[in-house]
Amino acid sequence: MKETGPLHKNIHFNIGVIFTVIEGFLSGCSYIMIFLVIQILLGKKTTTTDILTITGILCVIYVLRVLIYSIGYTQNQIGGAAVSKNLRLFLGDKFKRIPLFRFTHGQVGQYVNTMTCDVNGYEQILTHKVSNLTKNIALAVMVIVFICYLYLPAGGILLLSTSMLIPEMWLSFRTVKKYGTRKNKVSSETVSSIVEYIEGIQTFRAYGVAGTKNKATTEAMQLFSQVSFEYEAHGIPINFAFNIINWLMVPFIMFIGISPWMAGEIQTIDFLLLCMLPMLLAKLIGAISVDLFSYKNLVISKNNILKVIHEPEENGSTEPFTVKNYEIVFDNVDFSYIPGEAVLKETSFIIPNQKLTAIVGDSGSGKSTILNLIAKYYETTGGEIRIGGKPISHISAERVLEQISMVDQDVFLFDDTIRENIRHARPNATDEEIEAACREANCDGFIRKMEKGYDTPTGENGNFLSGGERQRISIARAILKNSPILLLDEATASLDIENELAVKQAIANLLKEKKTVVMIAHTLSIVKNADQILVVSDGKIAEAGTHDELLAKGGKYAAMWNAEHKLSA
Numbered sequence: 001m002k003e004t005g006p007l008h009k010n011i012h013f014n015i016g017v018i019f020t021v022i023e024g025f026l027s028g029c030s031y032i033m034i035f036l037v038i039q040i041l042l043g044k045k046t047t048t049t050d051i052l053t054i055t056g057i058l059c060v061i062y063v064l065r066v067l068i069y070s071i072g073y074t075q076n077q078i079g080g081a082a083v084s085k086n087l088r089l090f091l092g093d094k095f096k097r098i099p100l101f102r103f104t105h106g107q108v109g110q111y112v113n114t115m116t117c118d119v120n121g122y123e124q125i126l127t128h129k130v131s132n133l134t135k136n137i138a139l140a141v142m143v144i145v146f147i148c149y150l151y152l153p154a155g156g157i158l159l160l161s162t163s164m165l166i167p168e169m170w171l172s173f174r175t176v177k178k179y180g181t182r183k184n185k186v187s188s189e190t191v192s193s194i195v196e197y198i199e200g201i202q203t204f205r206a207y208g209v210a211g212t213k214n215k216a217t218t219e220a221m222q223l224f225s226q227v228s229f230e231y232e233a234h235g236i237p238i239n240f241a242f243n244i245i246n247w248l249m250v251p252f253i254m255f256i257g258i259s260p261w262m263a264g265e266i267q268t269i270d271f272l273l274l275c276m277l278p279m280l281l282a283k284l285i286g287a288i289s290v291d292l293f294s295y296k297n298l299v300i301s302k303n304n305i306l307k308v309i310h311e312p313e314e315n316g317s318t319e320p321f322t323v324k325n326y327e328i329v330f331d332n333v334d335f336s337y338i339p340g341e342a343v344l345k346e347t348s349f350i351i352p353n354q355k356l357t358a359i360v361g362d363s364g365s366g367k368s369t370i371l372n373l374i375a376k377y378y379e380t381t382g383g384e385i386r387i388g389g390k391p392i393s394h395i396s397a398e399r400v401l402e403q404i405s406m407v408d409q410d411v412f413l414f415d416d417t418i419r420e421n422i423r424h425a426r427p428n429a430t431d432e433e434i435e436a437a438c439r440e441a442n443c444d445g446f447i448r449k450m451e452k453g454y455d456t457p458t459g460e461n462g463n464f465l466s467g468g469e470r471q472r473i474s475i476a477r478a479i480l481k482n483s484p485i486l487l488l489d490e491a492t493a494s495l496d497i498e499n500e501l502a503v504k505q506a507i508a509n510l511l512k513e514k515k516t517v518v519m520i521a522h523t524l525s526i527v528k529n530a531d532q533i534l535v536v537s538d539g540k541i542a543e544a545g546t547h548d549e550l551l552a553k554g555g556k557y558a559a560m561w562n563a564e565h566k567l568s569a
């Protein structure tokens, strides 16, 4: 099947294979030359010219072999590396188009496995396996042809024994398909488990369940070891049986060559080679069998890559998303993360353009889900969400997200400087613009106190910074992006008083601009001045109105307000 797209092999790869095959034939030629040398030596009239000619030809063959091998190997490496680079770039780009809800924990493990192990595996096929295989096959064909020339029946028998490779491969491939596929699946689960273990190491250590005490990770590794063993254990007997047949051919050919040699039908030198060449052939066939086995295994990697390549993409339009206003409408929206377990049920509400809407409600009532749906992290299962009158289901997440700034509790920071982390919000922003955004976000002060100021590294995922500092950096990003919609998950409750005040001030600055703001509020004091408050309860909007209206109503909001005031009193 002709390969297209990122798996397509390039010209370097093809040149590499051709050169390796030539090198295989040349290596066969050196055996023919040795044959000629022995023939001359055993003959009566050996002249210096004969010896010089043969050694000269051998020199040329060896120099050519080294040259051709070097070119072939280099071309293979260049070709393979180019394919894997293009493949990784392609997959990186593909991840941009896969719906965001696909990036669940288990799936991320699979993607990491594909991007690393599977792409490495595929590169191995291209840079080593294919060339080794073609070279060994070329040399094996030459050896068989040469044995046929020496003594046809011996050549015929070797051809027959070599053809046992076909059933052997058929059986091996079945093993690879069954156990290799499982091994690969368990391998991605193990990667997920290891990623989770490393990410959560602080928590695991705090609870004394790190290292071998961590049940989930230990079990995942044990399972992987067991599956790997099963895989090898089922492949070995087939290979073992084949190798016995393969190597028994060496004495057998010797045996059937004795009578013609004694009868003078073949010369001593031919008999000598009949004793030696089957050993070389057995070694080659053994190597071909092992390479074909691992080649088939690596094909699983290729299939995993193909699976990602063919993953359904978002079907929304990538045309720029332009609307006259940024009113957000939820029209009878149904949503569930797990089929049958509804989180939002026929939910309808309007978030007015350039107004502040606060969402309050019990924990687990669906507040974050509403933000996730506006940002198109997930697709609704029923109903429609419209921004500025346009249904967002027809627009790609990337285009919708261009209109949105998100400040939530999980601030993701890259292992880069503070300046570059903020610049991600608007890559062409100047240093002055970044610093101005930081002043508004109340983080300019603490950044300047740092040794390298804006060029201070944040550490992996911002672990050199405190929670409040990370939140203010996230607010600076939102200010810099200056998008018309702002989704805010206010989470000042977990901060110390100084940080809480700084973050609240930063949020107040962020809200000064005219934007459509949707804010999840965990403390009601912060939403008092909102233009509209939505009270979410059990996946529905239980109440909607201003602070005063809702208090006057004496419903759920009023109860929450009174409870909060009792606590702070």
Ligand SMILES: Nc1ncnc2c1ncn2[C@@H]1O[C@H](COP(=O)(O)OP(=O)(O)OP(=O)(O)O)[C@@H](O)[C@H]1O
Residues within 6 Å of the ligand: 337, 338, 343, 361, 362, 363, 364, 365, 366, 367, 368, 369, 370
């Ligand atoms: N990725 C997910 N997969 C499955 N269920 C989920 C997922 N995310 C949230 N849920 C479930 O959906 C429901 C609503 O969750 P959501 O995070 O929207 O609540 P919330 O009101 O924001 O809660 P909180 O105030 O505690 O953050 C909860 O029952 C939660 O367990």
